[in-house]
Amino acid sequence: MNSSKPRKSPLAIALLALTVLAGCNDDTTIVEQPKQTEKPSEQLRTVMSQYQSAMATLDSTTFGQVNDQMAGSRLAVDRQYLDKLMQIERSALSDEDKIYYDTFLFDRNIAIRGAAYPNTRFGNFAIPITHFYNYIDWNASHAGSTQDTPEDYQKHIQVIREYTAWIDNLYSQYSLAIVDEARLPTILTQRLIDSTKDALAVGTDNYGLLKRGLNDMLAHADQYSDETLAEYTKVVDDAELATTRLVDFLQSDYLTGARGEGKVTDTNIGWGALPNGQAWYQWQLDRNSTTGKPATELHQLGEDLVADAKAEMERVAQLVIDKRGTSIKAKWRNDSTVEERTFVLADAEGNINLNEFFDYLNSEQFFYGRDGRTIANTPYAALCAAASSLTACEAALVDYNIFKTDANDVVAKYFKPIKTDYTIVPVPANREKYDGVASYGGNEFNLNTHPDYSLQKWNVSTLLLHEAAPGHHFQNAYATEYPPADKPEYIQGVWYTAYAEGWALYTEWLGLEMGIYGELNSDGKPTFVNATGMCKSDLDYATFQGGVYTDAEECNALQYFGSLNEAQLRNMRLAVDTGIHAKGWSIKQAQDYMNQNSALGDGDIESESFRYAAYVGQAVSYKSGYLVIKEMLAKAQAKLGNQFDWATFHDQLLKYGDQPMEVVETSIENWLKAQQ
Known part of the structure; x- marks a missing residue:
């Protein structure tokens, strides 16, 4: 490959970037x-x-x-x-x-x-790039992709050149950030560097991701002229050189003098500590929540909701105590060792120790791949080859696909039917450390099955409801299959995180209404009996999920706890996101807060805390959007009474696709007026 060229100073790059306008001219816009x-x-x-x-x-x-x-x-x-x-x-x-x-x-x-x-x-999701939204990885994957025909490869040369120009521009922007004193903190810069290196490497080739197409051409060299191969090799070399230069710059000049020492205890690592940072952060909140609430109000709302959620968690803990007693023994991971531990869930007076209950729910038996089981030869073995732990992946996919069938049957009573199906796929091994626990895109529910970064077994129900049906997958498919007659193309391409994530969180709550965890009592809380979800009364609970439940009632109660815990996560996000970016919290402060107020696993807390620091303001969108939808639901039920119909209400929410939440309010209110 080509040797490295002399590096220009960050100031020189910054000045050059200020004087060059790449392909745009205000005067030409008519x-x-x-x-x-x-x-x-x-x-x-x-x-x-x-x-x-x-x-x-x-x-x-x-x-x-x-x-x-x-x-x-x-x-x-x-x-x-x-x-x-x-x-x-x-x-x-x-x-x-x-x-x-x-x-x-x-x-x-x-x-x-x-x-x-x-x-x-x-004012763009792509700058600054972080480990969580690593466009370097994604764009390099596109630039280095294999093509179908020699003609396609010839056209793709321009795409690779544009990738190189994009990387060079990114180098300029990060150089400007040094001059502006507006760069990422040390701890996020290092994580960006590490995730980029991990993603771009293929085998022993540090930038092999960029060469997949070239290697495919060389393997079929008889189909190409020497000139074409030479030109393609040159543009790939240029792309690799530009990417190498950017990564070298990030881990030298850019990293030097960045905020903090690169430790989880570093404070003032958020956007609020940047020049004009508090105003920028409020703008990020407004763009993501689409509700216009200030950071201080969102922070206080989060702390209030966190405190309120614990009472229902204690109800689940009491049911477990009733079945198993106040003291339970289970295997517990302590740093790198696993030992048996006794969990004391309540004292002699019957006062429940929620933190001890949280620890019990994080004992080894509740994690796929850490419970001592060996799961193999399932229908998902081929899919799981991409994951780091084959047995953890296969065990998880078995459970999630069983509940997928159950959920689809229940959802049909609350919505118009959709035809589009989805697949549950594992996050690739090289992304498990950075991607969080799950995501959705392109009719795929991406599930992190790494034993240290995945969710516990008691989260199966709520996670599938959120990511798939009737969550993200259902929302996207519905807007496609039931569009209004004359929906503008512009509207078809918009996306608002408060709408999408608010909807997904609402569908987690809807699981209660649908009886997933059992019939509801007079307070609207599940009784854990006669459930429509995964915890069937005729299951063999000595073997189901490794024998972690005594019976269907406890299974439903703990699956319900998963819903409570995920709702608590969204409550905490209001406090933690604003804590990091408006109040100067460290990663460690965020992790301690989540550990004290939920049963999230250590790996989940680690990935989530780094996510909030990197993906600015997005975490507040979940609860913000959810609260608006719940408010509109209450209005519709109060106004329509016995005439209220779930499928019709959901149709009004979903058929137009993504909207800002303030627009959702207007839409539902106008729809209610038309029902008179």
């Missing part, structure tokens, strides 16, 4: 005014369509340009199209079109507000 002869609905669609065209013309590169100059050009377009939108008579639109109007209005306002701050390049 915005036509809406034709006054068009109906308001047509004007709205024209504005949205023209906006998309203007943005596509502004930046047509494969990976996108992120710098202050491009941000300034985007700001100009946003302002022009906000002006055009305001010329449309909103009152003349249908309720459906008002949803689209208000969504477009929210987007332009939040974008314009973000662009008003210094360092506008930070």
